Amino acid sequence: MSKFKKKTNTATSIPTSALPDIIFMLLFFFMVTTVLREQTILVEQKIPQATQLQKLQKKTLISYIYIGKPKNPSLYGSEPRVQANDVLITAPDIVQWVNQERDMLPEADRGLITISLKVDKDVKMGPISDVQTELRNADARRVLYASTGKIYQD
Amino acid sequence: MARKKGRMSQEVNSGSMADIAFLLLIFFLVTTTIASDKGILNILPPKLDPNVPPPDIQKNERNIFNILVNANDDLLVEGEYRRTAEGLDKDIKEFVLNFGAPDEDAVALFNSLPASLQAQALRRPESSDNPGEAVVSIKTNRGTSYEVFLEVFDLAKKAYFEVYGERVGLTADEYRALTGDDEASKALQDRGKAGIPMAISIAEPDKIGGN
Numbered sequence: 001m002s003k004f005k006k007k008t009n010t011a012t013s014i015p016t017s018a019l020p021d022i023i024f025m026l027l028f029f030f031m032v033t034t035v036l037r038e039q040t041i042l043v044e045q046k047i048p049q050a051t052q053l054q055k056l057q058k059k060t061l062i063s064y065i066y067i068g069k070p071k072n073p074s075l076y077g078s079e080p081r082v083q084a085n086d087v088l089i090t091a092p093d094i095v096q097w098v099n100q101e102r103d104m105l106p107e108a109d110r111g112l113i114t115i116s117l118k119v120d121k122d123v124k125m126g127p128i129s130d131v132q133t134e135l136r137n138a139d140a141r142r143v144l145y146a147s148t149g150k151i152y153q154d
Numbered sequence: 155m156a157r158k159k160g161r162m163s164q165e166v167n168s169g170s171m172a173d174i175a176f177l178l179l180i181f182f183l184v185t186t187t188i189a190s191d192k193g194i195l196n197i198l199p200p201k202l203d204p205n206v207p208p209p210d211i212q213k214n215e216r217n218i219f220n221i222l223v224n225a226n227d228d229l230l231v232e233g234e235y236r237r238t239a240e241g242l243d244k245d246i247k248e249f250v251l252n253f254g255a256p257d258e259d260a261v262a263l264f265n266s267l268p269a270s271l272q273a274q275a276l277r278r279p280e281s282s283d284n285p286g287e288a289v290v291s292i293k294t295n296r297g298t299s300y301e302v303f304l305e306v307f308d309l310a311k312k313a314y315f316e317v318y319g320e321r322v323g324l325t326a327d328e329y330r331a332l333t334g335d336d337e338a339s340k341a342l343q344d345r346g347k348a349g350i351p352m353a354i355s356i357a358e359p360d361k362i363g364g365n
């Protein structure tokens with residue numbers, strides 16, 4: 001009568017002998033992609049979202065500046081601060097920091113140094129414009145506003 | 155006479171290998187932060203020389219698309235109040251492609267555009283003369299939140315990338331993904347933006363609502 005007869009007697013167990021290999025493959029993937037963080041970030045970082053993201057080809061040219069409210073307000077206060085490398089700095093120190101970063105690059109690439117501004121969502125434009133003014137003074141004019149991808153609505 | 159002792163099985167017990175691998179896997183899963191170097195690229199203007207007065211640029215008001223964002227994150231777009239930045243990309247696109255009073259070069263540029271872009275030229279006298287003249291100006295207060303500023307800047311970029319992409323038959327996303335590493339993608343990139351400079355000016359914020 002019906003074509004759909006219940007098949008019985010088939011082996012229902014999935015072969016698990018290849019499981020370790022699959023897990024190892026995953027493991028290697030994550031081992032390769034992992035970047036162990038070499039800095040502790042002292043400021044809050046909730047990166048804003050945007051749609052028009054661009055990716056830079058040469059990662060060595062990027063230096064990072066973190067801006068946000070300090071995570072430890074009892075030590076550093078509650079106003080947004082600027083972090084470069086491992087320490088919180090004030091705006092006038094940025095020129096010196098940029099020059100240090102630039103000296104680490106090969107001579108041919110020094111003009112192409114890009115500063116990635118990792119700015120917390122809640123920061124106001126005031127501190128950011130101060131940082132940008134200093135970057136202009138240091139002649140490091142390529143700036144990347146770090147942001148994460150947003151899903152399109154339309 | 156030396157005898158081999160090992161009569162027992164010489165193999166390492168591999169039954170728990172999967173468990174060990176799982177443990178390692180979970181460790182790396184937890185510690186992984188996939189590095190993201192994505193963001194919106196911006197080239198800041200060069201430092202002003204205090205001895206040289208800033209150049210006095212005479213530009214017609216109609217060639218500047220003014221966006222003001224105040225400390226309450228309200229927008230004033232071309233003198234018109236807006237609560238959100240939504241739809242700003244379409245307005246900027248219309249503004250750039252307006253071709254209100256094109257000169258000779260701009261007419262040549264207009265003729266080189268694909269028909270879909272030509273159809274978007276509204277030729278309104280109160281909007282920009284031609285894409286080469288058009289400037290999008292974003293001005294904020296010190297108290298404007300960074301998130302809103304970035305949203306506006308993002309939309310301005312989006313408008314330009316859509317124009318560039320449409321010109322070479324790509325979507326904005328595909329155009330942005332061009333690396334410029336090889337000849338073909340470089341040629342596409344140059345063809346997209348030839349004659350239409352991405353002129354987004356970010357004015358120094360004024361001292362309202364911030365420190």
